[in-house]
Amino acid sequence: MENAKLTKRKKQAIQTKQNIYNAALALIQHKSFDDVTIEEISKKAEVSVGSFYYYFHSKEDIYLSMFKKLDEELFRDFNPGDYPQSGEDLLITFFLQLARSVSDLGLNIIKYSLFKEGPVPYYKDLYMSEALQKIIKTGQADNVFTSSMSEDEMTEYLFIIMQGVMLDWCITDEGYSLEEKTEQLMRRVVLSIKY
Amino acid sequence: MENAKLTKRKKQAIQTKQNIYNAALALIQHKSFDDVTIEEISKKAEVSVGSFYYYFHSKEDIYLSMFKKLDEELFRDFNPGDYPQSGEDLLITFFLQLARSVSDLGLNIIKYSLFKEGPVPYYKDLYMSEALQKIIKTGQADNVFTSSMSEDEMTEYLFIIMQGVMLDWCITDEGYSLEEKTEQLMRRVVLSIKY
Amino acid sequence: MENAKLTKRKKQAIQTKQNIYNAALALIQHKSFDDVTIEEISKKAEVSVGSFYYYFHSKEDIYLSMFKKLDEELFRDFNPGDYPQSGEDLLITFFLQLARSVSDLGLNIIKYSLFKEGPVPYYKDLYMSEALQKIIKTGQADNVFTSSMSEDEMTEYLFIIMQGVMLDWCITDEGYSLEEKTEQLMRRVVLSIKY
Amino acid sequence: MENAKLTKRKKQAIQTKQNIYNAALALIQHKSFDDVTIEEISKKAEVSVGSFYYYFHSKEDIYLSMFKKLDEELFRDFNPGDYPQSGEDLLITFFLQLARSVSDLGLNIIKYSLFKEGPVPYYKDLYMSEALQKIIKTGQADNVFTSSMSEDEMTEYLFIIMQGVMLDWCITDEGYSLEEKTEQLMRRVVLSIKY
DNA sequence: TATGAATGAGCGTTCATTCAT
DNA sequence: CATGAATGAACGCTCATTCAT
Numbered sequence: 026m027e028n029a030k031l032t033k034r035k036k037q038a039i040q041t042k043q044n045i046y047n048a049a050l051a052l053i054q055h056k057s058f059d060d061v062t063i064e065e066i067s068k069k070a071e072v073s074v075g076s077f078y079y080y081f082h083s084k085e086d087i088y089l090s091m092f093k094k095l096d097e098e099l100f101r102d103f104n105p106g107d108y109p110q111s112g113e114d115l116l117i118t119f120f121l122q123l124a125r126s127v128s129d130l131g132l133n134i135i136k137y138s139l140f141k142e143g144p145v146p147y148y149k150d151l152y153m154s155e156a157l158q159k160i161i162k163t164g165q166a167d168n169v170f171t172s173s174m175s176e177d178e179m180t181e182y183l184f185i186i187m188q189g190v191m192l193d194w195c196i197t198d199e200g201y202s203l204e205e206k207t208e209q210l211m212r213r214v215v216l217s218i219k220y
Numbered sequence: 221m222e223n224a225k226l227t228k229r230k231k232q233a234i235q236t237k238q239n240i241y242n243a244a245l246a247l248i249q250h251k252s253f254d255d256v257t258i259e260e261i262s263k264k265a266e267v268s269v270g271s272f273y274y275y276f277h278s279k280e281d282i283y284l285s286m287f288k289k290l291d292e293e294l295f296r297d298f299n300p301g302d303y304p305q306s307g308e309d310l311l312i313t314f315f316l317q318l319a320r321s322v323s324d325l326g327l328n329i330i331k332y333s334l335f336k337e338g339p340v341p342y343y344k345d346l347y348m349s350e351a352l353q354k355i356i357k358t359g360q361a362d363n364v365f366t367s368s369m370s371e372d373e374m375t376e377y378l379f380i381i382m383q384g385v386m387l388d389w390c391i392t393d394e395g396y397s398l399e400e401k402t403e404q405l406m407r408r409v410v411l412s413i414k415y
Numbered sequence: 416m417e418n419a420k421l422t423k424r425k426k427q428a429i430q431t432k433q434n435i436y437n438a439a440l441a442l443i444q445h446k447s448f449d450d451v452t453i454e455e456i457s458k459k460a461e462v463s464v465g466s467f468y469y470y471f472h473s474k475e476d477i478y479l480s481m482f483k484k485l486d487e488e489l490f491r492d493f494n495p496g497d498y499p500q501s502g503e504d505l506l507i508t509f510f511l512q513l514a515r516s517v518s519d520l521g522l523n524i525i526k527y528s529l530f531k532e533g534p535v536p537y538y539k540d541l542y543m544s545e546a547l548q549k550i551i552k553t554g555q556a557d558n559v560f561t562s563s564m565s566e567d568e569m570t571e572y573l574f575i576i577m578q579g580v581m582l583d584w585c586i587t588d589e590g591y592s593l594e595e596k597t598e599q600l601m602r603r604v605v606l607s608i609k610y
Numbered sequence: 611m612e613n614a615k616l617t618k619r620k621k622q623a624i625q626t627k628q629n630i631y632n633a634a635l636a637l638i639q640h641k642s643f644d645d646v647t648i649e650e651i652s653k654k655a656e657v658s659v660g661s662f663y664y665y666f667h668s669k670e671d672i673y674l675s676m677f678k679k680l681d682e683e684l685f686r687d688f689n690p691g692d693y694p695q696s697g698e699d700l701l702i703t704f705f706l707q708l709a710r711s712v713s714d715l716g717l718n719i720i721k722y723s724l725f726k727e728g729p730v731p732y733y734k735d736l737y738m739s740e741a742l743q744k745i746i747k748t749g750q751a752d753n754v755f756t757s758s759m760s761e762d763e764m765t766e767y768l769f770i771i772m773q774g775v776m777l778d779w780c781i782t783d784e785g786y787s788l789e790e791k792t793e794q795l796m797r798r799v800v801l802s803i804k805y
Numbered sequence: 806t807a808t809g810a811a812t813g814a815g816c817g818t819t820c821a822t823t824c825a826t
Numbered sequence: 827c828a829t830g831a832a833t834g835a836a837c838g839c840t841c842a843t844t845c846a847t
Contacts, residue, residue: 182405270819468840469809619827
């Protein structure tokens with residue numbers, strides 16, 4: 026019934042916020058987040074600067090939104106059982122999915138997220154982290170992955186490496202397919218955690 | 221005899237440049253390179269802003285100095301034969317040395333280096349890259365490392381992962397010993413490239 | 416009804432821009448445009464530096480505004496038929512009008528305009544140029560001016576000389592009445608283009 | 611006997627000053643005087659900045675040197691009797707010579723000279739002014755030029771116009787031959803001062 | 806909700822000039 | 827005569843944020 030209650034005004038507000046969000050997202054494809062100004066975003070979204078600040082507390086705020094949205098949309102409902110594969114293949118699938126969405130989001134938001142001063146949502150607090158842990162847990166239970174590392178350790182281990190891959194992709198300015206490179210490297214890495 | 225000819229003035233000049241360099245280095249320990257201003261550096265070095273620019277062409281210039289100095293000092297004359305170990309142990313030694321100097325230099329210069337727009341000395345152009353390649357070559361020749369990857373591929377593979385480690389250390393704001401983590405992770409990674 | 420709709424805020428904004436403009440104009444009376452700083456202008460206009468840049472894109476921008484305003488206001492709607500005189504007298508009237516407004520604007524803006532590097536609105540692109548050409552055309556048609564020069568040539572010829580007059584006035588630092596000198600010289604110059 | 615007395619040192623000093631002068635002259639061909647720095651001049655002359663200031667009191671100083679040198683070399687010893695022509699043709703010759711040397715000197719020094727704040731050597735104080743006056747005097751005596759203007763007035767009149775020509779040539783960035791334009795315009799102007 | 810005018814601290818860089826050596 | 831290290835005030839411009847309307 027809640028939806029029904031949405032007044033026209035309320036709907037408009039949601040749309041406006043979405044417009045701002047989309048404008049920011051679009052702009053960030055082509056330049057670093059630091060180089061995108063509020064004015065620019067507002068202009069592209071066809072709203073005033075004041076409106077921007079009505080919907081987002083600060084520049085930081087919209088960045089956080091982007092980052093978390095990525096995480097939530099992709100991994101909040103991640104459930105290993107939903108996938109046909111398991112073990113190594115599921116792991117690769119997971120990282121490919123991550124690679125794909127990072128590709129879509131563009132490197133700039135990732136760049137920024139990785140190197141912000143101040144409170145950055147660290148991967149350990151993200152849904153994706155939880156998802157990865159589930160895969161590992163299952164893998165270890167099935168004796169596919171070694172048990173010489175704890176779940177936590179292995180999660181961290183893999184994330185650190187995945188970050189290295191994304192970083193390299195960023196530095197080389199998207200010079201190659203992130204997905205391909207991810208698959209190639211991760212296949213190799215898996216060798217080090219096999220049972 | 222040339223060194224003997226260094227006049228007092230010339231010596232003073234060298235000292236001044238060094239002072240500026242040191243001041244910059246010290247400041248960068250505590251905040252990001254972007255947040256360090258020329259005025260700040262100059263004040264700490266007890267010289268004028270003009271002097272800063274007399275010795276360094278730009279802000280970019282002093283950053284490049286720092287970065288290249290690290291690379292040159294550590295790895296220009298790197299020769300696997302100089303070390304008692306070989307194969308896996310030498311590899312670990314190499315990365316530990318890198319970790320140690322990165323720790324010394326501070327994370328901020330690394331942060332900045334990893335994410336500069338524009339011409340960044342990418343690891344492939346660095347002495348350290350050359351050094352690593354030598355280790356791998358020798359290791360492959362000795363049948364310690366697998367030959368299912370080329371030298372180049374393996375160098376890239378390892379660097380990407382090492383960057384992941386450094387990045388994690390940066391993000392968590394030096395929350396642990398980079399050296400320990402490096403050893404721990406790299407020992408594991410080696411499993412994936414063993415013969 | 417649109418004008419009536421000007422809110423108080425909008426009016427205030429227009430006033431602010433005008434204040435900045437006036438402040439710049441006032442300052443430029445006493446020193447060269449290069450020597451007038453944005454801070455100075457802003458202070459005199461009792462606004463912040465940011466406001467200056469809100470209304471004018473750059474220092475160049477406000478200069479262009481001044482220059483074009485002069486040209487537009489005086490000569491956009493210039494029509495020889497509007498004046499009782501013709502031929503020589505109209506020509507003199509034209510140059511006197513130019514001299515008068517240049518006097519008003521002050522020599523510094525003229526100085527600057529004459530010697531800017533980069534895109535300067537050259538007199539050939541100005542309304543005043545068009546106006547002069549009309550006078551000449553009419554004069555030639557009436558056999559008042561010689562036809563041994565084309566319209567274009569004569570326009571250029573006269574403008575070059577007029578520029579010489581303004582330049583002299585600038586160099587001697589407004590040491591005499593520009594209008595008087597203009598009349599005196601131009602009366603003489605006319606002898607060289609008579610029929 | 612004085613020349614014989616010139617010690618080697620003295621000679622060297624003169625040479626050094628000349629080198630600096632030449633360096634400045636060369637640099638000014640390609641950019642405005644304001645954009646030429648003392649350091650640049652010194653480097654090109656292969657002397658130290660300190661040496662520059664030993665030979666020239668200031669940046670202003672070397673500019674004045676250039677300007678006066680032009681005037682002195684060309685017109686100090688100007689004597690109408692040395693030329694075969696007279697009247698109108700001599701006048702044209704005079705302006706052509708001026709145009710030629712201005713062309714050689716480059717527009718930048720002219721630009722700067724015309725628009726300096728502060729003490730500029732005004733044409734009335736220059737040898738070239740004297741030279742022109744002689745031409746006019748003779749021309750008037752020979753009833754070639756009108757006597758309805760005084761010598762002084764006519765000198766000023768012609769100089770003002772000539773300045774206009776140079777100015778136009780500067781503004782259009784040397785877009786045409788100064789000499790050709792000078793001849794063309796001055797031939798026309800002469801019509802206005804004929805007897 | 807929405808606007809957009811207004812803020813102002815802050816930054817990297819330049820360069821003529823000085824002066825101890 | 828010659829050097830070149832050192833100075834430091836000055837400038838144009840940016841932009842996240844605020845707040846009266």
